[in-house]
Amino acid sequence: MFSTAGLVLQLSYALLVAAMLSGKPRLMRLLIALAAILILLRAALLVHDGAAIVWMAILLTAWLLKLWGDRRENAATTLFDEREEAMRSGCLNDLPRGAARLFIDQGLWLEGATGEILTNEGQTVDHIYFLASGEARASSGGRTVGMCRPGDLIGEATVLSGGAATATVTLVSPATFWCASTADVRQFLDDHDSLRITIERSFSNALREKLRAANRLIATS
Incomplete structure (x- = not known):
């Protein structure tokens, strides 16, 4: 039987696999972000893995920066004179x-x-x-x-x-x-x-x- 930490990790892996199979960039990034959040919570609350916390924080920061950049780009391309x-x-x-x-x-x-x-x-x-x-x-x-x-x-x-x-x-x-x-x-x-x-x-x-x-x-x- 999997422990709680193990189940969270397995779910994270499943989200990463789903991300690779999605074929849609936005959905892919969303699933990867959800997996990163689960891994971050597991590392912080269940296994106290400092390295995993740092790497997942970096990954989520990169995701937020990408999301912000996409929204700025979309706003610029939908402006009309x-x-x-x-x-x-x-x-x-x-x-x-x-x-x-x-x-x-x-x-x-x-x-x-x-x-x-x-x-x-x-x-x-x-x-x-x-x-x-x-x-x-x-x-x-x-x-x-x-x-x-x-x-x-x-x-x-x-x-x-x-x-x-x-x-x-x-x-x-x-x-x-x-x-x-x-x-x-x-x-x-x-x-x-x-x-x-x-x-x-x-x-x-x-x-x-x-x-x-x-x-x-x-x-x-």
Whole structure:
């Protein structure tokens, strides 16, 4: 039969084995910390092993420092400026903050001038845009079919279908927009399959809203 000190030690070993089998870094570190706490308590209260106390105290200190560093890093990567926050709380609202940060980092923020064309009807769309400020006109066959305003996505249909642009989108005022390669966005979705459904749903919702607005505009013109 194991003594109390022996049972505690065996449980600690089991936690270390579980840590190695977990495959998840955070869970691994947590299990190792729990094992260290048990060994520390055993050394301090049951067997009075000074060396074990020192080593487990060092291990737990290292764990706390790592935990603190991870939290600082996570806090830094989930900070958003005004433009990014508008995008995160808009078309990326259903994503966790960390995932939104990763997605936004796939593109760049650019300034556009009046008259700049973002997409050409019937041509391949190489980039997707998020309009942070300014306005753009969507036209098909020379006829205005919609207006894009701050908070709107442009080119999301191509990411979903891979087809050509259904309208020409032209800036009608100076604008600030996020721009990312459609190839990069598709690769991001392939690499982050767990986020694909959420992002594609957001794109689909944006597309449906634009189609409804276009139908209303056509019906009243």
